[in-house]
Amino acid sequence: MAVCSAYTTQSLNSTCSISTPAKTHLGFHQKQVVFYRRSSKRGGSGSSSSPCVITCSAGDSQTVVIGLAADSGCGKSTFMRRLTSVFGGAAEPPKGGNPDSNTLISDMTTVICLDDYHSLDRTGRKEKGVTALDPRANDFDLMYEQVKAIKSGVAVDKPIYNHVTGLLDPPELIKPPKILVIEGLHPMFDERVRDLLDFSIYLDISNEVKFAWKIQRDLTLLKTLQRDMAERGHSLESIKASIEARKPDFDAYIDPQKKYADAVIEVLPTQLIPDDNEGKVLRVRLIMKEGVKHFSPVYLFDEGSTISWIPCGRKLTCSYPGIKFHYGPDTYFGNEVSILEMDGQFDRLDELIYVESHLSNISTKFYGEVTQQMLKHADFPGSNNGTGLFQTIVGLKIRDLYEQITSSKTAAPLEATKA
Amino acid sequence: MAVCSAYTTQSLNSTCSISTPAKTHLGFHQKQVVFYRRSSKRGGSGSSSSPCVITCSAGDSQTVVIGLAADSGCGKSTFMRRLTSVFGGAAEPPKGGNPDSNTLISDMTTVICLDDYHSLDRTGRKEKGVTALDPRANDFDLMYEQVKAIKSGVAVDKPIYNHVTGLLDPPELIKPPKILVIEGLHPMFDERVRDLLDFSIYLDISNEVKFAWKIQRDLTLLKTLQRDMAERGHSLESIKASIEARKPDFDAYIDPQKKYADAVIEVLPTQLIPDDNEGKVLRVRLIMKEGVKHFSPVYLFDEGSTISWIPCGRKLTCSYPGIKFHYGPDTYFGNEVSILEMDGQFDRLDELIYVESHLSNISTKFYGEVTQQMLKHADFPGSNNGTGLFQTIVGLKIRDLYEQITSSKTAAPLEATKA
Numbered sequence: 102m103a104v105c106s107a108y109t110t111q112s113l114n115s116t117c118s119i120s121t122p123a124k125t126h127l128g129f130h131q132k133q134v135v136f137y138r139r140s141s142k143r144g145g146s147g148s149s150s151s152p153c154v155i156t157c158s159a160g161d162s163q164t165v166v167i168g169l170a171a172d173s174g175c176g177k178s179t180f181m182r183r184l185t186s187v188f189g190g191a192a193e194p195p196k197g198g199n200p201d202s203n204t205l206i207s208d209m210t211t212v213i214c215l216d217d218y219h220s221l222d223r224t225g226r227k228e229k230g231v232t233a234l235d236p237r238a239n240d241f242d243l244m245y246e247q248v249k250a251i252k253s254g255v256a257v258d259k260p261i262y263n264h265v266t267g268l269l270d271p272p273e274l275i276k277p278p279k280i281l282v283i284e285g286l287h288p289m290f291d292e293r294v295r296d297l298l299d300f301s302i303y304l305d306i307s308n309e310v311k312f313a314w315k316i317q318r319d320l321t322l323l324k325t326l327q328r329d330m331a332e333r334g335h336s337l338e339s340i341k342a343s344i345e346a347r348k349p350d351f352d353a354y355i356d357p358q359k360k361y362a363d364a365v366i367e368v369l370p371t372q373l374i375p376d377d378n379e380g381k382v383l384r385v386r387l388i389m390k391e392g393v394k395h396f397s398p399v400y401l402f403d404e405g406s407t408i409s410w411i412p413c414g415r416k417l418t419c420s421y422p423g424i425k426f427h428y429g430p431d432t433y434f435g436n437e438v439s440i441l442e443m444d445g446q447f448d449r450l451d452e453l454i455y456v457e458s459h460l461s462n463i464s465t466k467f468y469g470e471v472t473q474q475m476l477k478h479a480d481f482p483g484s485n486n487g488t489g490l491f492q493t494i495v496g497l498k499i500r501d502l503y504e505q506i507t508s509s510k511t512a513a514p515l516e517a518t519k520a
Numbered sequence: 521m522a523v524c525s526a527y528t529t530q531s532l533n534s535t536c537s538i539s540t541p542a543k544t545h546l547g548f549h550q551k552q553v554v555f556y557r558r559s560s561k562r563g564g565s566g567s568s569s570s571p572c573v574i575t576c577s578a579g580d581s582q583t584v585v586i587g588l589a590a591d592s593g594c595g596k597s598t599f600m601r602r603l604t605s606v607f608g609g610a611a612e613p614p615k616g617g618n619p620d621s622n623t624l625i626s627d628m629t630t631v632i633c634l635d636d637y638h639s640l641d642r643t644g645r646k647e648k649g650v651t652a653l654d655p656r657a658n659d660f661d662l663m664y665e666q667v668k669a670i671k672s673g674v675a676v677d678k679p680i681y682n683h684v685t686g687l688l689d690p691p692e693l694i695k696p697p698k699i700l701v702i703e704g705l706h707p708m709f710d711e712r713v714r715d716l717l718d719f720s721i722y723l724d725i726s727n728e729v730k731f732a733w734k735i736q737r738d739l740t741l742l743k744t745l746q747r748d749m750a751e752r753g754h755s756l757e758s759i760k761a762s763i764e765a766r767k768p769d770f771d772a773y774i775d776p777q778k779k780y781a782d783a784v785i786e787v788l789p790t791q792l793i794p795d796d797n798e799g800k801v802l803r804v805r806l807i808m809k810e811g812v813k814h815f816s817p818v819y820l821f822d823e824g825s826t827i828s829w830i831p832c833g834r835k836l837t838c839s840y841p842g843i844k845f846h847y848g849p850d851t852y853f854g855n856e857v858s859i860l861e862m863d864g865q866f867d868r869l870d871e872l873i874y875v876e877s878h879l880s881n882i883s884t885k886f887y888g889e890v891t892q893q894m895l896k897h898a899d900f901p902g903s904n905n906g907t908g909l910f911q912t913i914v915g916l917k918i919r920d921l922y923e924q925i926t927s928s929k930t931a932a933p934l935e936a937t938k939a
Contacts, residue, residue: 408827413825
């Protein structure tokens, strides 16, 4: 049975008045936490009372919480679609809810976007002169309380940041899933939120690749619009400028989170093509922290040694510029890590299965599961390179982590019975 | 039953008078070939008739013939001691024979030194102004006839070149062993001899390493003699000069043989220590020809791909400068080869067994056999680096080759019986 207590987010000991929330439901759900906000600047929710939290202690089930930090927007993330696919079932927005919801729900997982915890909407940010990257534009108290509530098995009414209008929409109900993924700019920024994470990932796209990707996207758009070359030149400048403008806040608030991550996926330009700046062929590094509970790093051939491997040769023929792997121990922000790197891209399925068969600790349930997952989503970006491969592998590692946590919880009472 | 025929080496169709050879025996042995020489310039043998050969056709047993080309002298070779050790039993000079014999005999193997086929002794070479490397100082007809005879199961009276006196001593009887190793300057020089080889090896010491080794040896000698520094400087010059003097003939007659070798062991300076010229730490490459019957190249982790491996890491700790392996396909004088390379040296046994456990196709009969062999001869030069490791592995590969040849011969009649 759940035991609930109410307090304001300002002072955990003060009392607060409680009213039913506005839109998404008509009363308290079992194991639910309701949050109200004081600020009248927040759009949409219609609440006017002081920020008030009801927490209820955990039932017998517990949600495993995964943090994914990434610079780009939410919801559309390929990584999340790969991750949820590993657990079977497609991830979809909540049924019958706000069509602009950023949430993705499947049988096992719920992915929420941390942009929903913006405390300032687009207008508010403009007025105060802060970016969405700035912690002052985000409500970490609410983020902490809601993630904590979900982790302990309690449903919450999570706000929605509408990326189309730039406004805060009325909240949506988030029931505790088996696995909660919190994805966005700041999953590891706040120490309290960070401590709730069972596993954390940082997606680190290098500036060169970000720039190349944005150019590709924008040039495609420009071609469609049949603009002239002069304007393309101008566009390159403005792309560079917009990336540069984001940089100070990115470096101050987003980038430092990577030191806390259990796994970092680094996306860099290839080293196989001299002076490549197309950003089509990528060198991707999976940096895995050592000593993380329920997580054993992937390795190539010989755990703990340093190896570089060009699989293309007598048994496997690859087209230019080929594929090169590297594996070895290293340190990353003072932590002991193992790094697996893939440079280049797959042309065909046999290259992928060949590579998979030589990797160890990938937490597959059957031979070729990585390849099967990659093939299933062959249309996703990065399916022929290290981004897709490592995202898929991280998905499998998270499934393994979830199963280990679950089995250790069911194993504990059995132990107690024996004693 | 052996069928014998007699002819001179000058003309295979001419007849020749036969007398019993001088010293080593008193009559024809069963399956024996007796060789006489015309030249009175040859020392020791005492024969005066024209060169005469008796060949007898093979019996049911056949000798496997291995060629080993190396620049340095014979007999004392560490490689040969490692090779014979793989077959069990120590190699010793023929009992009761010439104490200056270059031959080494064990239960399974007989190693003969090709210096014994010098047609010119030390004085003769000086008179004619040719080095021992020059084919004109060597009797390839006799070498061919005798190796061919032994291979077909017939004992021969092989001359002895006395390295102490520089003269040709009376011949010694060589009975056909299971494995005959012909070691010396020219095992692959003559096409007819080359065609008799079941497997051939070229030991390729780079000039830098030759020079460093010679300096070490000579400086040690100088230290013992308590010479002064000025003379050491002079010595360095003379060492360089003596290596340089050999070079034209070496390049013309010895070096070109490596293109015929089934396996080449290349000894190079380390790349782990920048600008190292001590020659203590070595980079050793085992170059293995593809498609050689009864010989499958050794590989590291993944056959046919390209791999570099630093085993030192979390599981294995090595002292400076560590150990680095490289493996991959390549071409060598137009032939497809696989190359296994080791740079650095072992400090302890656990490093060696760790490396052995990750190599494939090494033809061991039990886990750790390479390590056992290396430990058995820990006092041999190169036991802590790639020279010892690859010599031992080549020894195991030759044992495997021998067993395959033997079993295919015993299998053939069985097949015939079935049909």
